[in-house]
Amino acid sequence: MHCPGLFREERMEVLHGLIAAYPLATLITAGRGGLMANLIPFSLHEGGDYGILRAHLARGNKQLEELCEGTEILVVFQGPESYVTPSWYPSKTEHGKVVPTWNFVMVQVRGDARVIKDSGWILAQLEQLTNNREREREYPWKVSDAPEYFIEAQLKGLVGIEISIRSIEGKWKISQNRLSVDHQGVIDGLRAEGGCPAMVALMEQR
Template sequence: MHCRSAFREERLDVLHGLMTAHPLATLITAGSNGLEANLMPFTLHAGGEHGILRAHLARGHSQLDALQGGAEALIVFQGPECYVTPAWYPSKAEHGKVVPTWNFAMVQARGKPVILDDATWVRAQIEELTNNHEGQRASPWKVADAPDDFIAAQLKALVGIEIPIRSIEGKWKVSQNRLPADRQGVIDGLRSEQVCPSMLATMEAR
């Protein structure tokens, strides 16, 4: 990943925080059919130096062959992002030498996938994924709410993926390369125009 030093994020807790908050990631593999990329929700677990990613997919999924091949996969987690207008920079009024840009935060993780053909494992992963998102609701839905035979049939059509993270990189491009006044101008612009509250929170936290 191309990343200037000003934008590099290396704190594992911060990287994991983005991955947990934005679990729908792009899984990228290279196999006999070439490069393939698909969106997939992941759960993050402790283990190894950088953590372990888990997910599930259909047995007939076109990416399964590449995952079974043992080649390293790339998983891209996209966090907050927003367009930045030059109108927010005080320096625009001073000299006009400004252009639009895009602020964003992202994490790239790499590791070799392991396929798990185990209905008990897959159910546990699905239950964790479900509970993570249903837990915020007043009346959370649970996997056990569905009929047992229905869930059993669904599980037969799925396999699990476990990816021990070999390497992990983070890029937080949140106007660190601008003068302090311009960076504050972006924060003020996001707040006053009430756009992209997640990016506003990200910038205010750094």
């Protein structure tokens, strides 16, 4: 990943926080079948130096063949993003040397995958993933709310994967390379035009 030092994020709690908040990630493999990519929801767990990712895939997913062969894995998590117009930079009126850009935050994870076919493990991962997303709701839905025979049938079509994180990188490109007046101009512009509130919150934290 191209990541100038100014944009590099290395705080583990921040990197893990983005994974927890934006669990739908792109799982990328490069095996004998060529490049493959799928959007997969992950749950994050403690373990190792950088944590462990768990997920489930459909048994018919061809990417499972690559995972079973031990191919290299890249998982990309993307958080808030926003287009940035030069019109929001106060410095534009001074010299005009500004161009459009895009603010975004992302985490890239590399690791080794283990394919798991145990239905109890897969059920636990489904419950963890569901509980993570439902807990803020007034009436949270639980996997056990569905009929047991229905869940058992669903489990037969799934396979679990566990990825021990070997390396983790974060890129936080949120106008920190701009003058403070331009940085604030982007915040004001996003607010005025109904831009991404999550991006505004991130920028205000810097």
